[in-house]
Amino acid sequence: MPAALSLDDSTLPSPNTLETVRxxxxxxxxxxxxxxxxxxxxxxxxxxxxxFWLLAAQLRALFIxxxxxxxxxxxxxxxxxxxxxVLEALFxxxxxxRLSVAARLLEVLPQxxxxxxxxxxxxxxxxxxxxxxxxxxxxxxxxxxxxxRLTNLLYQGQPTGHATSLKDYDVLFSVLPVPEISxxxxxDEAFAHLQVAGYNPLMLQRISYPGDxxxxxxxxxxxxxxxxxxxxxxxxxxxxxxxxYSILDHALNGTYPGDQKYVYAPLAxxxxxxxxxxxxxxxxxxxxxxxxxxxxxxxxxxxxxxYRWLAAKTIVQIADANFHEPVSHLARTHLxxxxxxxxxxxxLPNSHPLSLLLRPHFAGTLAINDAAQRILIAPxxxxxxxxxxxxxxxxxxxxxxxxxxxxxxxxxxKQLHIRGVDDPALLPLYPYRxxxxxxxxAIHRWVTDYLSLYYLNEDDVQHDRxxxxxxxxxxxxxxxxxxxxxxxGRIQTRQYLIDAVTLIIFTASAQHAAVNFPQKDVMGYAPxxxxxxxxxxxxxxxxxxxxxxxNILAPLDQAQRQYNLLALLGSVYYxxxxxxxxxxFSDPRV
Numbered sequence: 323m324p325a326a327l328s329l330d331d332s333t334l335p336s337p338n339t340l341e342t343v344r345x346x347x348x349x350x351x352x353x354x355x356x357x358x359x360x361x362x363x364x365x366x367x368x369x370x371x372x373x374f375w376l377l378a379a380q381l382r383a384l385f386i387x388x389x390x391x392x393x394x395x396x397x398x399x400x401x402x403x404x405x406x407x408v409l410e411a412l413f414x415x416x417x418x419x420r421l422s423v424a425a426r427l428l429e430v431l432p433q434x435x436x437x438x439x440x441x442x443x444x445x446x447x448x449x450x451x452x453x454x455x456x457x458x459x460x461x462x463x464x465x466x467x468x469x470x471r472l473t474n475l476l477y478q479g480q481p482t483g484h485a486t487s488l489k490d491y492d493v494l495f496s497v498l499p500v501p502e503i504s505x506x507x508x509x510d511e512a513f514a515h516l517q518v519a520g521y522n523p524l525m526l527q528r529i530s531y532p533g534d535x536x537x538x539x540x541x542x543x544x545x546x547x548x549x550x551x552x553x554x555x556x557x558x559x560x561x562x563x564x565x566x567y568s569i570l571d572h573a574l575n576g577t578y579p580g581d582q583k584y585v586y587a588p589l590a591x592x593x594x595x596x597x598x599x600x601x602x603x604x605x606x607x608x609x610x611x612x613x614x615x616x617x618x619x620x621x622x623x624x625x626x627x628x629y630r631w632l633a634a635k636t637i638v639q640i641a642d643a644n645f646h647e648p649v650s651h652l653a654r655t656h657l658x659x660x661x662x663x664x665x666x667x668x669x670l671p672n673s674h675p676l677s678l679l680l681r682p683h684f685a686g687t688l689a690i691n692d693a694a695q696r697i698l699i700a701p702x703x704x705x706x707x708x709x710x711x712x713x714x715x716x717x718x719x720x721x722x723x724x725x726x727x728x729x730x731x732x733x734x735x736k737q738l739h740i741r742g743v744d745d746p747a748l749l750p751l752y753p754y755r756x757x758x759x760x761x762x763x764a765i766h767r768w769v770t771d772y773l774s775l776y777y778l779n780e781d782d783v784q785h786d787r788x789x790x791x792x793x794x795x796x797x798x799x800x801x802x803x804x805x806x807x808x809x810x811g812r813i814q815t816r817q818y819l820i821d822a823v824t825l826i827i828f829t830a831s832a833q834h835a836a837v838n839f840p841q842k843d844v845m846g847y848a849p850x851x852x853x854x855x856x857x858x859x860x861x862x863x864x865x866x867x868x869x870x871x872x873n874i875l876a877p878l879d880q881a882q883r884q885y886n887l888l889a890l891l892g893s894v895y896y897x898x899x900x901x902x903x904x905x906x907f908s909d910p911r912v
Contacts, residue, residue: 339671347667349801353695354717357653357724358661358803360688367688373896380893383498384886385476390496391882392479407476416471481878484856486869491849494882501843507850510624513635514592514604517565521840521851522646523754525565526592528742530557532564536589537615538608542623546607547593560748561594563604567641568613569649569722574715576854578706581877583854585710586641587613588634600750609634611859618860630866636874637862640855643845644709646837647853648716649723652694654732655834657724659684660691661802662826669792675776675909676789679769679823682902683830704887708853708880728806733821734762734828754836761832761899766824768900773823775911777816789813831899841892848881 350361360367369377386400394403410416485491492500506512517526531553532538543553556562571587591607611634612619622634663684670677699705699717706713731740738744738755746752777783784790793813795801813819845851852875861870876884 340668344668347664349664351803353692354657354699354720356803357657357721358664358801359657359691359695360660360664363688363692369686369689373686373894376894376896377890380890384889387495387497388476388480388882388886391481391494392477394496411472411475414475416475477879477883480882483879484869484877485849485872485875487872488849490878491847491881494878494885501847501850503844503847503850507847508632510606510635511603513639514606516639516642516844517563517590517592518604518749518751518755519753520642521837521844522642522650523752523836524650525567525642525645526563526741526743526749527566528560528748529562529564531562532589532591532608535613535615536564536591536608536610536621538591538621542608542621542625543593545623545625546605547595551593551596555596556593559596560742560745561596563592563594563743563749565590565592565638565642566613567638567645569719570641570644570711571613573644573711573719576706576710576712576715578702578713581856581880583710583856584858585644585715586611586637586855586859588638588641588859589613590638594749600746602750604749604751606635609638611637611862618863620863622862627865629868629871630862633866633871633874634862636852636871637855637859639851640710640853640874643851643853644711644716645719645723646845647705647709648699648720651834651837652699653720653723654727655829655837656687656691656694657720658727658729658804659687659826659830659834661796661804663687665792665795665802669795670788674788675773676792676823678907679772680826682897682906683827685897687830704883708876708884708887710854725805729804729822729825730806732829733825734758758828758832758836762824762828765827765832765899766820769824769827770820772912773816773820775909777819780815783813783816783819789819839892839895841888843892846885846888846892848876848884852876852881853884854880 346364346366348361350359351357353359386404389403389407390400393407394400398406481490481493488504492504503512517523538553540553543556544551547556553562566589567587568589569587570585573585573587575585576583589610591609592604593607594604595602607623609622609631610619611622615621622631624631626634662680666677666680666684672678672681697703699713699720701713703713705716709716711719731737735744738759743749743752743755746756749755777786790812793808794811796804797807797811807822809815809818813822845853854876855874856876857870857874861874875881
């Protein structure tokens with residue numbers, strides 16, 4: 323019979339060993355006040371060489387595409403365009419000699435040909451090798467140093483101003499393919515599909531009626547869903563759904579890097595058609611541009627005019643992006659998991675079964691979180707540039723998003739039930755739900771089998787002092803500050819431990835994948851998901867022209883930066899769920 327943990331077990335922490343670890347893993351509550359983060363990145367938490375290789379390959383592809391778009395001309399080959407850029411960078415000091423790479427850049431970059439000439443990946447090996455060597459030597463400090471000067475030079479000559487046609491955005495993809503979503507994003511079906519299978523498929527809530535703050539009329543509903551249906555019937559039968567972005571109300575509009583931007587807090591109503599067809603799809607019914615009904619925020623439907631309806635859908639997507647990045651992505655995956663990384667290192671020795679189970683899922687978490695607070699969500703960083711609100715407001719939103727996120731209610735089956743989206747009979751097509759539950763169940767079975775080797779009953783859980791210290795630190799004010807974790811401040815049962823560990827692993831892997839990887843192919847294309855809005859929502863009070871609609875979207879220079887940043891963030895597929903390092907588990911039972 324497997325041996326349970328005991329107070330004499332060798333897995334109990336050595337105070338001296340843990341005290342040494344705690345000197346490296348110290349909390350900081352001022353990077354993004356008052357979120358618990360690592361103060362200074364420990365040596366063992368740096369990015370791996372493999373990660374730098376993957377990043378280098380993405381940088382190369384984006385560099386070539388941006389360079390050809392901004393600097394290329396038909397008379398030049400890519401080789402000549404690159405050589406000219408390198409010479410200019412050397413002349414203007416964007417490539418300082420102290421890096422000792424200028425000569426190699428001049429030698430290698432012009433030899434990099436595009437994929438049209440060959441599909442041989444070795445064609446790119448030299449530039450990837452060079453970029454890797456720079457990244458490895460300088461780490462992500464490179465973005466605060468050399469790459470800042472290089473990118474400033476790279477973006478000279480870029481397209482600017484608002485588009486006069488959607489075709490203008492295609493010009494930004496000189497080498498890379500235009501994202502496929504460009505062909506479908508204007509369709510109502512695609513707009514609704516993003517709510518259940520897009521980059522932020524977490525907003526829908528089942529409702530019984532829109533209510534006074536969203537006074538959709540019966541004729542407006544029936545114009546979309548048919549006269550044989552009604553709002554009351556849809557609500558009673560569980561077919562009515564709301565996406566509510568009221569949390570963005572009163573957010574401060576940003577202006578960096580120069581244009582006035584606008585934050586929106588719309589409400590969007592969706593419904594599922596009547597019937598028993600399992601392929602029934604969600605349909606958009608109505609949109610209100612703000613959380614309070616009235617003259618400023620009229621209710622817009624597909625019958626309101628082509629561009630007025632398109633503008634309303636665009637405002638919803640902009641709000642969705644401005645919720646997704648600071649809340650769904652940063653706060654509720656990165657920052658949430660970061661607290662567990664800290665507590666695991668500080669309270670569980672490396673030999674502890676829970677530490678062994680969790681640590682492989684934490685690879686790179688502290689490093690990317692540290693880079694995010696220093697670079698990405700810092701003043702004048704990518705978030706400040708692209709999102710609608712001020713950088714301070716985005717950081718506050720991340721804090722609100724994390725502090726309002728109940729860990730115990732985030733258990734996936736429970737979270738789906740709370741939002742009323744768990745029943746496939748009511749909401750037949752919800753790919754996020756169905757795929758997430760498959761992965762959740764697989765993780766849950768694995769965690770159950772694993773932890774059952776070490777915890778035979780509730781006493782084993784309650785008397786594991788290291789485990790209880792871990793739980794205490796996760797929630798404590800001078801620890802991880804995770805909201806609503808544990809059972810009365812402790813872990814009382816094996817079942818709770820299994821559910822909690824499943825959520826930690828799921829969040830660090832599948833949930834992060836769900837909100838991260840669509841950044842490239844969905845969010846990267848600005849007309850589909852503009853990160854910033856450039857006209858106030860009150861534009862919906864009037865007839866909207868095609869140019870009005872285009873003026874809501876990101877200008878071309880912002881759109882280019884948006885694709886480059888999101889493609890970089892959403893391209894690095896680093897590890898695979900369930901693949902642990904060789905001989906990571908020494909226990910033969912595992």
